Amino acid sequence: MPNLRFVGGIAWMAVTIAGCGAAITPSSAKAPMPSEPTLINFVDPSVVQGLSTRTLFSGETGKRHVHAVYPAVPGAPRLTEKLHGTVREELDGFTRHGAPANALPKPEFNVDWQLAAASPEVLGVRLRIGHSMESGWSEARTTVWYDRVKGRALDSADLLTDRPALVTLAGIVRSELRLRGPLVTPNALRPDREMFDSLGFNPRGDLVVEFDDEQVGLGVAGRVAVAVPSATAAPLLSEIGLRAQRAAVQAKKTPAPTSREEIKAASTDKPPARSFMAGSVDCAKLRCVALTYDDGPGPETARLLDVLRAHGARATFFTLGSNASARPDLLRRMRDEGHLVANHTWSHRDLTMLPPTKIADQLTRAQHAVAQIIGQVPTLMRPPYGDSDIQVATVAGRLNMAVVRWNVDPEDRWDPDPRAIADRTVARAEPGAIVLLHDSHPATVDAAPEILRRLSEAGYTFVTVPELYGSREMVPGRTYDSGGVSTAPDR
Template identity: 70%
Template sequence: MFKVRFVGGIACMVATMAGCGVATASPHANSPVPSEPTLINYVDPSMVRGLSTRSLNSGEAAGRRVHATYPAVADAPRLTEKLFKTVTASLARFAGNDVPAGALPNPEFNVDWQLAAASPEVLGVRLRIGQSMGSGWSESRTTLWYDRANRRALESPGLIRDSAALTTLAGIVRRELALRGPLVNPNALRPERSMFDSLGFNPRGDLVVEFDDKQVGLGVAGRVAVAVPSATAAPLLSETGLRARRASVGTATLISQKDMLAASMDRPAARSSKAGTVDCAKARCVALTYEDGPGPETGRLLNILGAYRARATFFTLGSNASARPELLRRMRDEGHLVANHTWSHRDLSVLSSAMLADQLTRAQHAIVQAIGQVPTLMRPPYGGTDEQVTSVARRLGMSVVRWSVDAEDRDDPDPRAIARRTVSQVRPGSIVLMRDFRPATVDAAPAILRELAAKGYTFVTVPELYGPRAMEPGRTYDSGTMSNVPDRRSMS
């Protein structure tokens, strides 16, 4: 039923430029497993049938930047429901926090995910929940499991046999933490279920226990995790835990950021197969752009665009692209343009250069793996850009694309209002911002296409607005009538 391969790891997620990477399928059966014992395999989501993604995105509501994604698996509805409840509960706590007056940067909430395991017996989903209230970024990690044998969705402590086994596990982990130095406080660890909400397995089958930031150590300690040897952990595991371990064991090697970039070296630049058929110096051109997908509504949107013979530019999230590569291939084949919207929708303007490059490179790798072409455009989430963002984009060969028309569809459930607002703002050369994961946005598409076509507009991809003038890496573009605008941090 499942075709599973290991394509990723969860070690030092924000530090690939410093030498940590992601694990991927090994080309050699006898390849050694990574030496870092807390590295966790994750499964390529595109190999799990019936998996799609869900998103919660309130943009800049109340001055807070919110974006969360999580998977939905068709034959595991209880897992999907539990993931939704976990994400929304975390979001509610974030929304309930007071925002300091004049807080900069904007408070931000972000959730991304990985499959810790997938087999005919179990599914494991690891959520990484990050937030900032204007200063300092902190992350919590939660891994939820679905036992197919009894159709139960469990939190990580469900992998442990009973409370006595949890107490034994706490003692083992505490002794290991005592060896970590002054940044870690082993006395903070208690044999409580809440302390063990992210359990997984490394390629050897060792039990990996990971903690939230500041849970058992100082903030500067970063991710704290302990690997309990397989032979020691096995007697502590429940039946679900044993199934989860079987599903997690495999070989893996590390892919560095350098290797990700090398994988794109010989691929052609992404380009619409219909580029060059319209002269926007003569025609009334508009570039419809969609971001944050692909998602459950994207296929329907592609049907609508095809019916109107319109093409668009899709700024895709790497995490969603890895789950639905077939939708990216369809975009390519139907004349649309696929572009980069980062891996997990973090505000790039507040990240270090290394973290910023990691967000773009991981997304770039996922897109290239899907379509065999290298995106040359990127859109920063929330439009947040500055000199560092454009510098990294230049180094990676990408132009920065913002917009001149915002459909303001992030919270509006009324397709007629979205269409009316969009059409009224469009001018020749406009770049229109919309979101393809929202049903109301897709419902609005026929009216937008019909009314703009009646006004004589032709729908093209972003580079076509500029005709023979090639878009330059590192340059910021807002519309076809403004080839370059000063870099600035957007508050839109």
């Protein structure tokens, strides 16, 4: 995938996705043809034992918004290395060639992922790498495959037998693109491995070829993809390609709603999220502080939960929907140990740069994922990077969520020194404070025992965010920065 060639779009759930494009001809298989033949049914990541996420970076770096996450699977170190290298290369390219760091709005880089297939023999990981430039938001897609039998990490082009197969596939795809109209440029297509770096399969086994934005069409064309019928594609596939095709066809499909209305309806029959210990502490009489953790769950979250339990402390976890889907066990543990689970969007996009429909999409998909896991619907959301405005607050209010920011930032996400993180947290804490921390950062978890010990000795009690307000209900659509402080969405 050439660096810095990306297209915008909504943050789709990790179980299903649809895009633009049409198949060439119907497949001969007996399964019903999907309404959109380039649709890929992604695998629920929670079915892959031991799968977790790795955060390359999340936050501001050089006045740029960056959130880069990819999956890691036990026993597949070469896959993890390849995914890390791919994301690292793209991030480095964005930093070198992207919009100036002092540009307004702030440049943004975002990586989301899904499992294209998962079986005992093969894994497929599809990365969506997006960024904003002066010309707007754009996105690229690349799918990395892993041969679990031979322990090899492979490019998508390795699903094909050889160079002649790539040339043949390019000819088939080019012929289809010629039928697409003036927004597509078939002559831009070349039989290069880099142009065919995102190959997957739809539920019928048809080979889905998708391209980066502006690679074979104008930016306004959206996602450009072609479905090649399975019977046509099969002779072009290598041994690992055929195994990948079987894995995609045989994968257990997790039923999921595909519209915001269906997602909202699927969550309305559940009670609002609330710590079962809420009401046990009177913050009008005690020195209360709310520790909040963003961007998880991840590899460090279980260790943090151990520390909190050992100190009898509770926290509020603003979880990402994509990470929650990968580690539902950790969300259930948060709920069962008295913590509060809240919404941090699906894939950590800067909401102030999105139209209302896509703000709602980011929030409702995360809302649905969390509600399905813990049986409760979050009532709080935290905007990524803390960036919010009237539009974000209004959409959150319509979804029955209050907006929560913070008034204490120990700047943990940039610091590898646990002692320094603890020192800043303790020095800046005050009664009623909402403290911003990140359970995706190992040093933050290392700092947790010292933070809890020193604040406890100073007389602090650790509560979830709503408990700071006592009997006053947090109002949907209002923004809360600390205990006792809120603003209406029309400010």
